[in-house]
Amino acid sequence: xxxxxxxxxxxxxxxxxxxxxxxxxxxxxxxxxxxxxxxxxxxxxxxxxxxxxxxxxxxxxxxxxxxxxxxxxxxxxxxxxxxxxxxxxxxxxxxxxxxxxxxxxxxxxxxxxxxxxxxx
Numbered sequence: 001x002x003x004x005x006x007x008x009x010x011x012x013x014x015x016x017x018x019x020x021x022x023x024x025x026x027x028x029x030x031x032x033x034x035x036x037x038x039x040x041x042x043x044x045x046x047x048x049x050x051x052x053x054x055x056x057x058x059x060x061x062x063x064x065x066x067x068x069x070x071x072x073x074x075x076x077x078x079x080x081x082x083x084x085x086x087x088x089x090x091x092x093x094x095x096x097x098x099x100x101x102x103x104x105x106x107x108x109x110x111x112x113x114x115x116x117x118x119x120x
Contacts, residue, residue, distance in 0.1 A: 050116035054109045061105035068098035 037056070044052045075091035082088070 050112040054112035054116060057105045057109035057112065061102040061109060064098045064102035064105060068095045068102065071095035071098060 041053075041056065043049075044056070071091045071094045075088040075095065078085070078087040078091060
């Protein structure tokens with residue numbers, strides 16, 4: 001199979017596979033990064049630092065939206081290469097999950113912003 005594919009196309013295919021694997025395995029990495037924030041979050045919660053919590057959740061929402069954008073791009077790339085396949089559908093599902101995650105983080109940020117304004 002590889003003999004009939006040009007070197008440039010082999011490189012493109014290899015890159016596409018590599019990016020796909022990174023995106024598919026990234027979730028555990030992001031979970032461990034978030035777990036690294038646990039002591040920081042615990043301290044903010046204990047102090048009742050709603051301003052810091054709101055900022056933290058705003059950043060988390062931004063990261064989730066960025067991940068969603070990456071998945072949208074990935075879906076587009078898959079559709080170019082495999083228009084009649086389902087790879088893109090998986091990327092679209094992941095994009096939607098990240099957008100939902102962003103909404104939840106935004107909701108938390110709004111609650112903490114309101115609490116900070118009320119002095120709670």
